Amino acid sequence: MTTTVLPDRRQRRRLETIEEIVGVAVEVMSEQGVGGLSLGEVARRMGIRPPSLYVYFDSKAAVYDAVFTRGWRSVDDVMEPVYADVNGAADLTGFLLRAGSVYLRWTIEHPVYAQLMNWRPVPGYEPSEEAYAAAVGTLDAGLVAFARLVERGLLREGLTAERLLTAWTVLLTGVMTQQLANAPQESFEHGRFTSTLPELVSMYAVHYGRTAPSTKGRR
């Protein structure tokens, strides 16, 4: 009884350790910079020796891959309820405002993840094929949502969903990059760049929406 340990329990423990490593790694990156991750420092904070980390990750790049993948999965999680509403959204502006807010808030509150996912802050590292697939998946979900907006007649016809989404992501990436690079300590609510979102949404909606979203003059 005391000697028989279920394999499941072992496995669970192992997964917990992996998650702890990832969490501590993100913590180190938030203090030292994304490119300043050191496995020695991670081990030190966990109270173990550096070689023990290699039981769970083959290399430092594998740790970055884990952070990269978890980042995109986490974005999936916060965007999913937003995209689920794409059929019920009354107007384009409201939908984009919500989608943009949720995404941007996530990036401001997870700056380490956002930088690793959207910039190239780590010399010599680029995501593995598997890790990259997570990013593609998130983009695909966005594509589906935008295609639905076109179908519903909220977005201009004659343009591909890809093109509409590209312009949209350019806007969001611009806000995120400016905010994280120039005023990273500001909150999502009070950020000098994040607070331009409503105006950018309006700009986007006027240009790419099927009808002007809040025009009084109809004939």
Added chain:
Amino acid sequence: MTTTVLPDRRQRRRLETIEEIVGVAVEVMSEQGVGGLSLGEVARRMGIRPPSLYVYFDSKAAVYDAVFTRGWRSVDDVMEPVYADVNGAADLTGFLLRAGSVYLRWTIEHPVYAQLMNWRPVPGYEPSEEAYAAAVGTLDAGLVAFARLVERGLLREGLTAERLLTAWTVLLTGVMTQQLANAPQESFEHGRFTSTLPELVSMYAVHYGRTAPSTKGRR
């Protein structure tokens, strides 16, 4: 005669060496990543020993500062003729298209500079006050140009030049970041993100311009 070396000549030689160091440093960064700069590698390529570099730069951060400063000065140089035309520009769209093209082309053709200037790719480095002043100067020149556009009636009144410029830089930063992070090898002309510039300019001009820029229907 042979023994008397003019101080001017010494000084000139010294400045040349400094520029060579900066140039080789940028070369190394373009191969190893912006955060992967190594002074040993710079010395190796110059055929000198690492300690000799410290005659010209006090620290590695000073080299980064030099690159950072030269980057903004170089942007000043390419933008100056564009801004000089702000009084002669016929329409908003044309002016913004030219300004955006010149700026974005520069960032795509100087990716190392652009990343150092606009992202935070180097753990532990942030620009010194003097270096930062160069960035502020470039921004100020943009502010002056945008204020002039407001005065000339090409941009909407009732908004500060700051706000108009912020929205504009968000657009450009979004394009730059997406292009450099996701498809850095593509040229300015054929980049999948840089090629959206005309559309973004149109979007911006419709929203922030005083009159719709290319509307056929007038009554």
Added chain:
DNA sequence: GTCTATATGACGATAGAC
């Protein structure tokens, strides 16, 4: 202004005992 020599310290990763 260049060099040699060195201080000083990290880092990622592996071998192999327990």
Added chain:
DNA sequence: GTCTATCGTCATATAGAC
């Protein structure tokens, strides 16, 4: 799965001779 020991490499920066 943890450890000790270590390999091999590289880094920034300084002291002091020439």
